[in-house]
Amino acid sequence: MEKSIAELRETFKTGGTKSISWRKSQLKALLQLINQNEDSIFKALDQDLGKGPVESYRDEVGVLKKSVTYTLSCLEKWVAPKKAEVPLLFFPAKAEVMPQPLGVVLIFSSWNFPFTLALDPLIGAISAGNTVLLKPSDLAPACMSFLVETIPKYLDNKAVKVLAGGADIGERLLRLKWDKIFFTGSPRVGRLVMAAAAKHLTPVTLELGGKSPAIVDTLSTTPSKAKVTAKRIVGGKWGPCTGQACIAIDYVLVEEKLASTLIELLKKTIKRFYGENIKSLKNISRIVNKHQFQRLVNLLKDPTVADSIVYGGSVDEEKLVIEPTILLDPPLDSEIMSEEIFGPLLPIITLKNVEESIDFINSKSNPLVIYAFTEDETFKKRILSETSSGTVTFNDSMVQFLCDSLPFGGVGQSGFGRYHGKYSFDTFSHEKSILHRGFYPEIEPRYPPWTHFKLLFIKLAYQFDYFGLILLLLGFKRS
Numbered sequence: 001m002e003k004s005i006a007e008l009r010e011t012f013k014t015g016g017t018k019s020i021s022w023r024k025s026q027l028k029a030l031l032q033l034i035n036q037n038e039d040s041i042f043k044a045l046d047q048d049l050g051k052g053p054v055e056s057y058r059d060e061v062g063v064l065k066k067s068v069t070y071t072l073s074c075l076e077k078w079v080a081p082k083k084a085e086v087p088l089l090f091f092p093a094k095a096e097v098m099p100q101p102l103g104v105v106l107i108f109s110s111w112n113f114p115f116t117l118a119l120d121p122l123i124g125a126i127s128a129g130n131t132v133l134l135k136p137s138d139l140a141p142a143c144m145s146f147l148v149e150t151i152p153k154y155l156d157n158k159a160v161k162v163l164a165g166g167a168d169i170g171e172r173l174l175r176l177k178w179d180k181i182f183f184t185g186s187p188r189v190g191r192l193v194m195a196a197a198a199k200h201l202t203p204v205t206l207e208l209g210g211k212s213p214a215i216v217d218t219l220s221t222t223p224s225k226a227k228v229t230a231k232r233i234v235g236g237k238w239g240p241c242t243g244q245a246c247i248a249i250d251y252v253l254v255e256e257k258l259a260s261t262l263i264e265l266l267k268k269t270i271k272r273f274y275g276e277n278i279k280s281l282k283n284i285s286r287i288v289n290k291h292q293f294q295r296l297v298n299l300l301k302d303p304t305v306a307d308s309i310v311y312g313g314s315v316d317e318e319k320l321v322i323e324p325t326i327l328l329d330p331p332l333d334s335e336i337m338s339e340e341i342f343g344p345l346l347p348i349i350t351l352k353n354v355e356e357s358i359d360f361i362n363s364k365s366n367p368l369v370i371y372a373f374t375e376d377e378t379f380k381k382r383i384l385s386e387t388s389s390g391t392v393t394f395n396d397s398m399v400q401f402l403c404d405s406l407p408f409g410g411v412g413q414s415g416f417g418r419y420h421g422k423y424s425f426d427t428f429s430h431e432k433s434i435l436h437r438g439f440y441p442e443i444e445p446r447y448p449p450w451t452h453f454k455l456l457f458i459k460l461a462y463q464f465d466y467f468g469l470i471l472l473l474l475g476f477k478r479s
Contacts, residue, residue, distance in 0.1 A: 001169075004161050005176060008104045008131040011158045018101060018129045020079055024072060026126045026155055030119065031068045033154040034061060037146075041115060044142040048114065049241060050286035050320075059240060060115045063402065067120055070404045070421060071127050078127070078425045086435070093437045099429040101129035102203070103179030108135050108170065108193070110184040111288055112244045114143035117184045117207075122160070124424025130180070131159045135173060137185075138166045139288055178202050180428060187413060205417030205427055208410055209246035209340050212367045214397065215357045215383070216254040217374035219261050229373045229395075230265035234273055236371065236397025238324050242285040243344045244292070246414075247369050247401055250341050253357040256350040263326060263348065267311050270324045278314040278323045287320040287343065296322055296343040299336045308347075355379065358386050366390070366412035371397050390414050 016022055034041070038061055045051040045060065084095040105125045109118035118136050125132045134151070136144040148164045163169060174181075174196035183193045184207040197204045214233055219226045237249045254262050275281045287293040297315055300306055305327065306313075312325035327347045330336055336347060351357060354374075361370065370389045374380060384392060390410040393400045400406055401420075409418030419427050 001163065001172060002176070004163070005104065005133060007158055008133060008161060011156075012101070012103055012131045017126075017131055017159050020076060022156075023075060023079075023127055023129055026160070027068055027072050027075070027123065029154040030123065030126070031065065031072075033150060034064050034068070034119075037150060040146060040150075044140075044146045045114070047142040048111070048140040049244075049288060050284075051241070052283060054283070055239070055241075055285065059113060063116050064119050064123075066402070067123050067404065067420075071123055071425070074422065075127055075425075078422060079129075081434070084433075090435075090437065092441075093435060095433070095435045098432045098434055099128065099425070100432050102428055102430055103130060105130045105132045105180045105182065105428060106135065106173060106178045107132060108181070108183040108185060109137060111137035111139035111143075112241045112246075114140040115147075118147060121182045121184075121419060121424065124419055125180075125182070125428045126160070127425050128428035130428050132161070133173070134160070134162045135170060136162065136164070138164070181205070182417075182419075182427070183207065190415070205409070205419065206415040207246070207408075207417070207419075208368070208413070208415035209342070210365055210367045210410070210414040211250040211337075211340050212247065212369040212371065212389075213357070213361055214249045214252045214371040215354065215373065216252055216258070216262060217354045217372070217376060217379065218395070219254070219258040219265075221375065226261070226265060227269075230262065230269050232373075232395075232397050233371075234266060234269040234324075237346050238270070238274065238284060238344055240398060242287070242322075242324075243346075244285070244288060244342050246340075247398060248342075249346070249371060249397060250367075251337070251347040251349055253349050253351060253354070253360060255354050256352060259328065259348060259350045263310055263328065266326060266346075270311070274324060278316055278321065281321060281323065284321075284324070284344075287322060290317075290320065292343070293317065293320045293322070296341075296345065299334075299341070299343075299345060300325070302331075302334055302336070305330045305334050305336055312344075355382070358382060361387050361389075366410065366414050368410045368414040369393060369400070388412065 041061060042053050042056050045056045079099060081096040081098040084097055086093045086095045107121050114136060118134055122132060122134060136147050138144055144164055148162045151160065151162045174193060177200045180203050181193060181197050182205045183190055187208045190206045190208050194204055216229060218229045233249060237243055240248050274284050287296065300313060308327040308330040310326050310328045312323040314323040322344050325345045329350055330347050336345065366388050368390045370383065370387060370392045372383050372394050380394060388411055391400050401408060404421030407418035407423040408420045409415060417427060
């Protein structure tokens with residue numbers, strides 16, 4: 001391990017990864033890896049998570065192809081120094097901001113989207129000119145093995161390395177010095193990563209999660225909009241790895257008088273998308289392992305929670321499948337409402353007035369996303385101004401993750417730092433400030449200036465920039 005990291009550091013010192021040609025060649029090779037191994041990627045995702053080809057392409061292969069293509073089209077613009085304004089006080093001078101790679105980067109990826117969450121940060125790290133060690137999650141072993149075996153065949157093995165292993169390997173990696181750590185996973189492990197990074201003052205990006213709510217305020221408008229709302233909630237809850245996603249809808253907030261309408265619409269949509277019962281489920285992933293399966297089953301074993309089930313609740317332990325399940329008003333102090341669910345269970349919490357949802361959300365930790373289905377512009381403004389979350393998406397779910405022009409990341413307990421598109425490049429770059437000045441003119445004062453007169457001009461120079469020229473002409477030193 002130490003030898004591999006030493007090689008990464010030596011490779012970075014040569015400066016080869018800083019050239020645009022190297023960055024482009026690696027990104028093109030990564031795109032080639034994806035294109036030439038699509039079937040193998042599908043097979044690994046099915047083996048680890050039971051993802052079908054449609055879900056695998058939508059959430060993994062398609063996302064990565066789009067990300068690489070977008071980065072290649074913008075890279076030269078991102079790498080170029082950006083001109084910065086210089087106060088007239090510094091005349092004659094010019095300034096610029098130059099992005100530079102951070103160095104040797106460590107990326108920890110998660111198991112629920114084992115290709116997207118490994119390779120999308122890698123795209124950003126390579127585009128910024130870093131060398132990288134990627135540590136995939138061992139909870140998706142087939143996908144991890146694919147990455148370990150395949151990446152060295154396509155990418156520069158002196159600059160990009162993949163390391164297999166479990167928690168013990170992760171712990172050993174965290175003892176070492178890095179120039180950047182990018183982590184996707186749970187808040188519990190995120191705290192360990194941050195504590196280890198602090199020993200070396202290593203900058204960290206944490207992509208965590210939380211209880212992302214969906215506010216529903218569209219059921220009393222038109223039947224067609226109510227159906228679209230239900231469809232997008234179902235897709236945003238059970239579509240992404242059967243709810244095992246940080247951006248999946250965790251629970252729904254709706255007015256009490258509209259709850260029954262919403263539940264009926266959700267039931268119809270679930271049956272249409274995924275099937276009638278546990279034996280005939282289709283187009284839906286399975287739970288990643290027995291530990292996570294049992295954790296979710298235990299959430300339903302609480303008698304007060306079990307009593308709140310209004311749809312679903314069946315489980316198949318052999319296949320690690322849990323039927324899409326809807327719960328109406330489970331106890332707010334139960335574990336299902338205090339911890340991130342990360343599975344196919346959807347609590348619906350009723351309110352007297354939908355605007356109470358703001359106080360409800362604020363009573364919990366910052367969510368990664370707030371989904372709000374509403375056409376009330378005043379209510380939208382209140383959600384934006386009175387809540388704190390990584391993202392707010394109105395009248396849809398999940399789509400913000402696919403938008404390269406928007407930063408993706410959390411705030412507070414849902415993480416910090418951001419990536420996607422240009423934001424990935426920025427995350428793995430240091431913006432170096434550069435100021436150029438000449439030696440002339442350097443005018444010496446021809447008379448001894450009065451101290452208070454000199455001080456007055458200095459004050460004016462900082463308050464009104466154009467007085468800087470007067471200072472230079474009069475020969476008053478800023479020192």
